[in-house]
Amino acid sequence: MTELDALKKRIAPLFPGLMGVDLVEVSPERVVGKMLVRPDLATSGNTLHGGAYMAFADTLGAVGTVVNLPPGARTTTTDSSTKFMAPAAVGTTVTGEATALHRGRTTMVWQTLIHNEAGKLCAVVTQTQLVMTDR
């Protein structure tokens, strides 16, 4: 099983699975995912709910961190900041691309850009992941 398949399997029974997050590409520098804007992921006005953008991005940034963790270490998000810029309509697919801004021993910072099908930037999510080792 590839690392991508292992990660897909790991998140399937969790919140990303409920939302239908589809991991497309995983590397230590970059994680890409897709998500269909289902009606039950929407807010009023038939566009993707703000919380769904944030949960989608949180998943991609956490996956990126996991790929970079030293053996035995775990991670948790300590902070996440989002700017919302454009809507994504129900029935379309959004694409999220998370890239590492910082990969340190104690913290990692990932930024996710989420675009709609028209190629417009909908949201930018920047998150800090704490690296926890049992010492």
Place this chain on the structure above:
Amino acid sequence: MTELDALKKRIAPLFPGLMGVDLVEVSPERVVGKMLVRPDLATSGNTLHGGAYMAFADTLGAVGTVVNLPPGARTTTTDSSTKFMAPAAVGTTVTGEATALHRGRTTMVWQTLIHNEAGKLCAVVTQTQLVMTDR
């Protein structure tokens, strides 16, 4: 139908409904909700997924803004910032309390504190809502 019931009905078919967000109290100054930490809302380690905290809070802050909107106006979240501080285990219930920090003509700012069943503060979410009127 009370305003609380109307709002419950409005969010039921949307993302908050998928997550099981339960509105408990709604006023112009304060919105309270509860959410059961289901396994399909979790991340690795059987605790509530970071994205689920953010989506829960985004819902409460948006509901609070809606309650304050002048007739004909709409709202969208432009920004959301979250600090994560403690976990909430699967099978327990989290409580979110959103209060208005600012209710202006153009923007409103809501802050949501999410506590776990043990009364520990798990996450703080501060969000800006843009008030849009068709002029």
Place this chain on the structure above:
Amino acid sequence: MTELDALKKRIAPLFPGLMGVDLVEVSPERVVGKMLVRPDLATSGNTLHGGAYMAFADTLGAVGTVVNLPPGARTTTTDSSTKFMAPAAVGTTVTGEATALHRGRTTMVWQTLIHNEAGKLCAVVTQTQLVMTDR
């Protein structure tokens, strides 16, 4: 020399000194400071510059963390998020009150409310401080 005096002396030659930050009260749970809105702290329109609010709050939250540090530990801000809500005019004084939302072994979270002389809430700053020990 009291702890308050020691902290005042420590920040005087640094950026808070340049801005005229005046520490008023320091305890493990709460730090209060005042700052005169000088013309050289302003932005266009003769109101306090957004950056000055953030630097003022960053100072108070860091001082609060320092007061809580175990012997030999140091701290650095890893994240800071601010919402701006109202202006503060040149010639008036702003008051910042930082309270601890979380004081853990690895991170602390402080939130600073900044009010203007009229008692209006101008800005809310929430910041995460990493606690660093040499192990």
Place this chain on the structure above:
Amino acid sequence: MTELDALKKRIAPLFPGLMGVDLVEVSPERVVGKMLVRPDLATSGNTLHGGAYMAFADTLGAVGTVVNLPPGARTTTTDSSTKFMAPAAVGTTVTGEATALHRGRTTMVWQTLIHNEAGKLCAVVTQTQLVMTDR
């Protein structure tokens, strides 16, 4: 007088002037500035104060917005979020590059990357600017 010179002159008597922010390049898509890490801009440990990064970036993002404003409009920062990743030592110069992530009719979003002399990314600041027109 070029637009760059006009903007330099405009910010000189204000907070950016106190800090020694030097505008290097201004266009509707990108604003670049430099700042010497003076001792009176530092925090403990002789590195640039977190608040100075934020104030530096806030200046660049606001300048970028001003360049894009329609006639008669004004702007104010409504939100700013920063991740800190690496220090910048006293006596060195930091470079900030602000780029527009979104330039809408109501809001603009600018992101500033601040690098130290060694080319390391020290801080990322993402801010929302409200566009205000008197209608």
